[in-house]
Each structure stands twice: as structure tokens, then as C-alpha cells.
Amino acid sequence: MSTRRDFLKTTAAATLLPSVIRAQAPARKIGYCIVGLGRISLNQFMPGIAGTQNSRIVAIVSGHRDKAEKTAALYGVSTSAIYDYGHYDDIAKNPDIDAVYIALPNGMHAEYTVRAARAGKHVLSEKPMANTVRECEQMVAACKQAQRKLMIAYRCRYQGTHLRAVQICHDGSIGDLRFIEATFGFNIAKGEWRLTKKLAGGGPLMDVGIYCLNACRYLTGEEPRSLSASSSVVSPDGRFTEVEENVFWNMRFPSGVVATCATSYGSNCGNFFKAVGTKGWVQMDPAYSYDGLRFKAHLAAGLDIDTPVDDASPKQFTREADHFSQCILENKDPRTPGEEGLRDMKLIEAIYKSATADKPVAV
């Protein structure tokens, strides 16, 4: 119980303190090197950084010089701070770079995190943390050894109504939490790198199912003690030769809460969670998008809530970057450190194990 309370205190405090009203704005801005210029970097994280008071973009790593130069010009980054992958380790020589933001295919997170740590840089890595538990452990160890901070970019953990839902699940507003349902999926296009096992590590479970998994853990504030999973490939169109199309799994938590989750690359099986207590429920639908979220609840007190979330893109990324920079500036541990990504990855491996063996596994 004390763990849960601490968790709530932390999240409540974070909710009440947006960067704009922080009494003493930091004098120094954390300098980020963006590693990989995919959609999430260009359309979300970099505009997100621009919304912070404590962060700035100071370098870019990309295999596309033209794209990198255009992007650098947009964010006032010197062309001398553009690196190709052959010169990644040179970031060590650039003192403007405090941290790297790694937005590469999942299979490259570990290597580029370890090398960043060796170069003396803090690391903010996109989720999933890596392809395997072993890789996650290497990342944690490398950052620990280099005394650099490691944070996994679980942006929902910094989003206001997700935090409100966590609070509602624990303060009696819906009675005792009993059941969570969470789904996230979409119909993936042919040819995406996410369909390649080596780059992606797995299918929708790694990419979008992880949101459901993580949500069940933060909504309960518990770790599951057992789970049961199944996976399938149904679409006959050749997309799913390396990774699975669908995964369905249940998890049981020590308090008795059961969660049922689904993820898919074959259909838009949902984008939501619903947490049900003995006296009410709270849900978000959509829950995991960059914006356009919607929050609904039926509280024990008789209050019904149904409201769009006023949280336009890239605000989730602004808060995420703000948090990590604050942790670096004040030498604090991030809310979603490498250990958090490692925990999810252990559960993801257990889910795949259960699906392959077609039987429940203890975790």
C-alpha cells in the first residue's frame, strides 16, 4: 500500500506543477541530440521540445543529410552538429549535447543507448525499450556504469487525464478496482519496418499493445502475478510472415484485479482502456493517440463525466521532455526509468511465451 501511495503522491504533484508556473525556471536548457528523423521526431518530439522552457535541440543524427539540414535550419541547429550514423560516437565531443532522444527502430535502441551512455550522454529512448529483456538489461547497466540517466518515453505517464484516471482508481471514487479492459490496434500498411522481426522485435504487442500493458500496470499500481495469452495470424495478404498479427491476453494482479487486453495490426481493435470498480468506472477512448483523447467516468458519487481532453499534439511530448530535462537538471530519477521499460519487456516476453506454449504463465 505504501508503494501505491508514494506513486500517487508523485503523480499528483506532477499534475499540479506544469512548467509554466514553476517558481524558478531553470537558467540552463538541456541540449538534445535527435537520433532518427522519422515521423515521431519530426512531427511530435521536436515540436514538443519547442514548447518546453528547459529543453532545446542542439544536434541531429540522420542518414539523410538533406532532411537533416532542413530540420536543423528549422530548429536553429548548427550544421556542424549534424551527424551520420558512421559518426554517431562523435557526439561525445559535443558539449552542447546533454541527452539523446532515440527514435530508431526498436532493434537499434539498445546499441544506440549503450553508445550514447559511453559518450557521456543521458538517454531518452522511445518505447518499446528494446527487442529483448537482455538488451534492456544492457541499456540499464550501461547508463548506470556511465552515471547517466535513462528514461523510456512512456508519454501517457505524463498526460493529465491518464494521471487523473490513476487517482480515480485508488481514491475510492469508483469503489474497489476490479477489472481493466484495454485495447490498441490498427490496420498496418505493407512494407513498414514494424513488420520486420529484426527491427521491431515483434508485432503489435511491442508497438501498441505495450500501451495497454503499461496502462494496466499504472492503473492498478501493481505487477501482475500471472498471465495467459494467445496470438494469431489471420490475414492472408503476406504482411505477417515475421511478426504476429493479433495478441490477446489476460493478467491477474495480487489484489484480484483482472485485466483483459487485445492488440492487432490487422484491425482497429480499439484505442482505449476502461477500469471498472465496484461502484463506478473510468475510461479513455481514444486513450493512446497524440491528441483527440476523450475521458469518461461514472463515479460512485453519482457524477458522470464525458469530456474531450484539451491536450493538442505535441503537448504530451512537451511534458515528457520537460520531465526528463528537469530530472537531469535537478539530479532526480525519471518517473519512467529504464527499469520500467525492462519490467514491461519481461512481461512482453512472458506474453509471447504463454501464447507459444498456449498456457498461462506465472510472472
Next chain:
Amino acid sequence: MSTRRDFLKTTAAATLLPSVIRAQAPARKIGYCIVGLGRISLNQFMPGIAGTQNSRIVAIVSGHRDKAEKTAALYGVSTSAIYDYGHYDDIAKNPDIDAVYIALPNGMHAEYTVRAARAGKHVLSEKPMANTVRECEQMVAACKQAQRKLMIAYRCRYQGTHLRAVQICHDGSIGDLRFIEATFGFNIAKGEWRLTKKLAGGGPLMDVGIYCLNACRYLTGEEPRSLSASSSVVSPDGRFTEVEENVFWNMRFPSGVVATCATSYGSNCGNFFKAVGTKGWVQMDPAYSYDGLRFKAHLAAGLDIDTPVDDASPKQFTREADHFSQCILENKDPRTPGEEGLRDMKLIEAIYKSATADKPVAV
């Protein structure tokens, strides 16, 4: 495939032919004997009968003479056609009674069905059909031997938007069906007969989970080939000493569709289904209530539907009774015969088996 098509033809025809526009209204009305004067009889089925053109109430079986007399007066039933349970078999001597409607606790369905068949009466039994597969088989055999019709009161199978959802799942409107999610649960009051194993046969799975199970079968038009279930008791308030509190299960269908279902007596875990295809989805929420249903869909053609269902209670019961009476009058097989209830009961036993063994079972 031909099975699916036949099924759709049947359901489509039924949708297009409400009793009011049937060219030749039957001259004779089927006479029903109501067995058990609980809420579902008094508030739903009997008012539902009053809305038909082919059915009437002619007798009542009840252990409460006062209540029975008041009800008889309301529906113009002669006091000589009121039976107590000690004189149930006397219904054989009443030629006005064509059929019985059995709305007793689940554990009594089999006995009262078998005795009705022996008395020469057709039987409409509430769901779940009985407590066990063995009892269901006895009911089917008894009605077959007596050459009487047996129908299980799956009212959603006679509800317009449920039938529309079935059609949408099969005509390409949402692409190929891939995934179904269905939940139904509520927070049960202490002291209900449904918490007694002998009367109820089991917990929420028998009572409300069966709606989810049946919905997955009619939405796919298939029988599952394997399932995996878990059950739990969480609430420490003594309600669940005989039956389970929660059941969660997945089913895999031959086409590759996976369904994930949840039912509960400990929380309002939902009252809905969502069927997801490669190009859209269809859902009802609430899906299983007597009225106040809501239908939503996102179709491949770009059409979004979100509409309350104009289907006030007791219309579902009117259609159900109308159908059974029509089957009797025209000597046709009901859409939801005893064999349909038996199929669900076999799956319910498989779900309990899987939950107890904590491993998937083939069915």
C-alpha cells in the same frame, strides 16, 4: 459458407416481416401458461405477449395465490387456470394451454420442461437453458419424444439492431471480421437466488456472460474451436461462497476470429459487444438491456452510425413470443431451439473446465 448464408437469409427475412404487416394474421392465438411470476414474467414477458397478435396468456403457475389472482385478473385469465406447483401436471387437462413459458430459477428449467412436454405442451424456456449439459439433453429428448417444440428465450436473436450487426459482420460492410469483444456484468445484491449454486447452476457466466457467448456465436456465425478461461472471487463480502464472481475468456473461431469476453457479479464490467473487421467495426452499448440500447458503427464506406435504438421494453419479448407462436402455428423450427441452448451450455461447461484447470481447452 452455406450455413452462414442460410442463417443470414433467415434473420433478414425475420427483420423485414413484423407481425403487423403479415398479410394473413393467424385466426388462432397460442395460449401460454406462465410458469413463475418473477420480475421477468410480470414486467417483461406478460406485457410482451399483450403486444402480439398471435399469443395470449391463458394460465399461470405460481406458489403465491394472491399474486397469481391479481395477475390473472390483469390479463383476463380465469382463476380456474391458476395452478400451484403441487398441481403443475394438471396443465395437461387444460386444452387452452398450447405452450408454457418457464421463468423459474435455472435449476428448475429441466424438470418443468420435461413435465410440460409430457403434459403435451410446447416449451419456451428462459436462458440459461438449464444447469448442465445433461439437463439440456434431457429437455431436448423429452420435447422430441412428445413431438412438442422447444425454444430458448434468447431475446437478442429477435432484436433488430442485433440482427443488423450480424448482417454487417458478414456482408463486407466492415471488411473481414477479425475480433469481438463482449462484456456483461453488474454488482449483484446479497441474498439473490442467483448466488445459490443449486438454483443458478453457476455465477455470472450462466446468467449474463451467456449473452456475450451467444453474441460471439451469432456475430461470427461460427462455433469456437478452442477457448481459454479464468475465473475469480475477489470481493470479501461473503456473496460468492457458492458461485464465481468473475469469468474472463477468449475463444478462437475457425475463420481466425478471436473473441474476448468478461462477465462479473462484482462490478458493472460492461454491457456491450464490439465486432471489429479489417475495414470498420460495429458495436452495441448497452447491448443486452431490455431497452435503452445504443447502436454504433464505423463502416468501410466511410459511414459513421451512432443511434439510440427505438425499441422500448417489452418489445424484445413481444418479438420473441410472436416468433415462437408463429413456429407453433405454422409448424416451423424456432430460430433458437433447445439445440441452441445446449450448444451454449456445452461451451459454458468448457469455460468452467478451462478456468478450473487453468489451461485452454479444445471444443
